[in-house]
Amino acid sequence: MASFSVSGAASDLQRRHLMHCWGVQGTYDPIPVERTEGCWIYTTDGRRIFDLRSAHECINLGFRHPKVLAAMRAQMESVVYVTDDFATAPTARLAQRLAELAPGGPNKRVWFGQSGAAAIEAAIKGARQYQYRRMIERGVANLDPARQYPYPYKIITRYRSWHGATAGAASAGGDPRRWFQEPAVMPGVKHGPEVYCYRCPLHQTYPSCDLACAAYIDRMIELEGGADKVAAVLIEPVVGSNGILVPPPGYLPRLREICDRWGVLLIADETMTGMGRTGKLFAIEHWDVEPDILVMGKALGAYCPLSATIFSEKVASAFDDMVFGHGQSYAGHALACAAGLASLEVLEEENLLARTADLGAYLGRRLHALAEHHPSVGEVRGLGLFWTLELVRDRSTKAPFRRPTEKYAPSPVRAVARYLLDRHNIYVPADKFGLWIVPPLVVTRAELDAVVEALDDALHLADAETEAGGHCGE
């Protein structure tokens, strides 16, 4: 075997040998990094780049928070990982903390994985197994052959959503990335209308719509066979990668009421919104709704891959005498759980939830003011430190620069993102609908001001396209 040697710059090696996520490999061009600190990435060629997407929402506490690093170092000296046939303090305590902190009674059970997608798979399987058991408990009348295959297996999700890239999770999402999974999709997923008031799929206006998009889900459950066929409704309380869509008041309570009426479970995917991103530990708390299953990931483990599927007592207790049909190597990783536990402590000690709410309100005001003199900004949306500027080709018609079928086409959004990186050292991956403004929660007000000023400058590129009638170029 040839001896192991590293030659060449990291960026060259990665360009040659790393499979870049969701990218065309031939144009992959990673920026070589020397170190990271707070909201900043320092490159080997002396640049200091502000991460306006918190490393895809993983780094809520900023890079290298000393308390989390210290907890990780200490944990590495004792146990890094053992299987869950053994008990370790960080795994046990994090499960207990999450069971207490997630909405609803404290007797929950938590499954730990390493990605949001794995946690979604656990949630879907858990929901189906729970409903299977309930079907058996309802008795033989329920096995009436006229009902034909009475097992409740369907999962209702929404078009504008993303739940991860593994087969089941990708099938559940409505994002165009699910097309890569087709036709080998997981059976049983039904996509309903998104809650997207700026572009209501039902052509209604809030509040006169009386939440028609929630009523549509009610209708879907009925037409899909009610509790005999539908296991769960799976939603992101605030949709992330499909547009940072904040639901209007009443929407999530209405969904909860609909699910209860049918005996269908409500699964909240807080992979992106958990760990304080919206100014509450969990976004769903803004609407006082208790999901039956809550999914976390990304920032939960701070610098370690860690996700959690939190089962309410109602669901968890169904498994007291039934096998939980899910598992994974490294589940309940002690080092990752120690990082997660320390992260929760930092959120509390540094009062980061209230700080996020305050700073987020300030940021929102600044973004709304900015939008007034940029014709390319169609809508400003957000909550806490989770904001977007949706950029449009035409403000009056709301015509987008790219339609969903053009997801990988060039657009002025990408040009604005490139300009922010090149001219202002601000990293924000361009997305299909607009610009993400999702800084680490430890961001300062001065840093936010600098970001808003940079956006003010960079938006001229999109404005020019809008004013010229919106030719879609770069």
Ligand SMILES: Cc1ncc(COP(=O)(O)O)c(C=O)c1O
């Ligand atoms: C809401 C939501 N759920 C699930 C996932 C999947 O998480 P992961 O990439 O860790 O598998 C994502 C990823 O972006 C997400 O935003």
